[in-house]
Amino acid sequence: MKQILLIAAFTFICLAGYSQATPPKDTTKFWTIHGQNTFLINQSSFSNWAAGGVNSVAANIVLDYDFNYKKGVWSWDNKAIAGYGLSKQNGTGWRKNDDRIILNSLLGRQASKYWLYTFYMNFQTQFTKGYNYDALGNRTLISAPFAPANLTFGPGFAYKKSDNFRINISPAAARITIVQNDSLSSIGSFGVTPGKKSLFEFGASLDAYYKVNLVENISFENILKLYSNYLKTPGNIYMDYTANIFMKVNKLVTVNAGLELISDPNTKVPVQSNGVTEYHSLLQVKQIFGAGVTYKF
Template sequence: MKNCLAAIILILSFCSTKLYAQEIDTIPINTKDLNIKLKRSPLPSRQGPLNFEPVKIKPLVVNAKINYWKTRTNIGINVNQAQFSNNWKGGGTNSVAVGGLLNWKAEYNKDSYSYVSELVLQYGKIKNKDQLQKKTNDRIFWDNKASFQLSKSWFFFGSLSFESQFDNGYSYSVTNGQETATLISKFMGPGYLTESIGFEYKPVKYFSTRIGTGTARQTFVLDEKLFLDPTNNANPPKATVYGVEYGKKVRNELAFQIVSAFDKDIFTNTNLKARYQMFIPYQDFKMSNIDHRLDVALTAKINRFMNTSLTGVLLFDKDTGTNKIQANQTLALGFGFTFPR
């Protein structure tokens, strides 16, 4: 009974407190006759017009120079080796092959003018057991081209190129089981210097065709030993070697020349580079006298430092001493470095 009475008293006190609080909160206050002064703001105030003065800011000068040059260098080193034990019944020959490649390219572009210089150096050798050393690659090629843009895809150009080889070249024969080498070429034997002017068609960055309407080529054979028969000194010297007559060192030709170049990544980390050159002498303008050369290089990058390459050359030049198409092909796996990366 006492607990019920306490609960009723608690409920009545809570309700009365709530009603009293509601009355207090809703009592209106009449401020009509009250003198209420607002406290003055501590923030300063300014009256009248505002005057703005311009602030002089010194221009920021950036000490930067525009570089119109782009350079790129590719270096490749290939090493192949094969070793067989003395009792190996499958057949084979111990061999070691080493090859190197350097490809340097510099390009200058400003307004309508451009200049491109490209240097290609290749050299390789192979040594088989019980045989003489033989070359697998040997080339020096330096091409320079300056051009002026005439329209979106056409340029007027002038070019100068040089081509030769580093080392002596030999033909090999076996007589009575003994291998002998006969000298057939060497540095500047032959060597080629070509000057050309004309028009270039370049619709995209990776393809171009030069039409050299005015082209001059000098063929050099500086060593008279290439004219002699090393097997028999009594034989008369050859009348011509690489188109150069005996007793002379240089042959001059005027010709019409076409040079087409292709250089593009055809797949991810796979580059195809091709260069075709056609040389037609004006002196003897015949289809049978046209010189053709096609260089193709397919390079696939394996990782940052390793790549594999497949290269090939097709050549038709009657001045080299044959009327047939010459060809060579190389497949290599090695190390490659590119600067800048």
């Protein structure tokens, strides 16, 4: 409960700060700044329920900001996302269900009406340590802050119809995976050579974004990232796909549902088989659903 109270307090401070402070006017008109703070909570409770069930509670906070610049033929789009969430079921204690820091930057020069020459950068890591739990509740460390941290960058070209539909392709993209945690780097987590703290890859990447209004007050957002490493098994493509549905109840209250699928050849998770722990590269799936408060500006 302490963790949920801390998340709720942080959200309240963010909302209060934005509602009371008047941002300075952008006299240049070149910058467009907007974003949203979202606090979601969901809860299930059962008492003498014939079909059975497990009491649970979860809370998530997501901060999502855009800083976009446009002047003449030049544009610079930046997005920062920070998300963290906790969930609890009877007998398991608190465990995180979301933990991410994402920074995206796309510098573009207009080539034609919808096409741009670009240089892009993407950085991702997390706030806290992550664990894998077995049936007995024993945990194994599988991730940590800057373990991994992924930095991808490179030149390319983009098709941008609007802020809600864009595709960027980089045929010469570098990807650096950082594993700063000693215990994880020593076993070669996330594809690094055991004992090393980083992995360099060079290949091609694709980043796509599409958001559409399905009906009034309901929007559907799609985010896709693909990467192929020229230097080693280019056929083993890294894929990260996120689908979000936002259902607006009123100015502040929303119902959000999210699904994320990750296929990463460099990430192997522990799997118990006949009492033996084996490591496999598996499809990673994350689902989040909840109702809460969203403040946009």
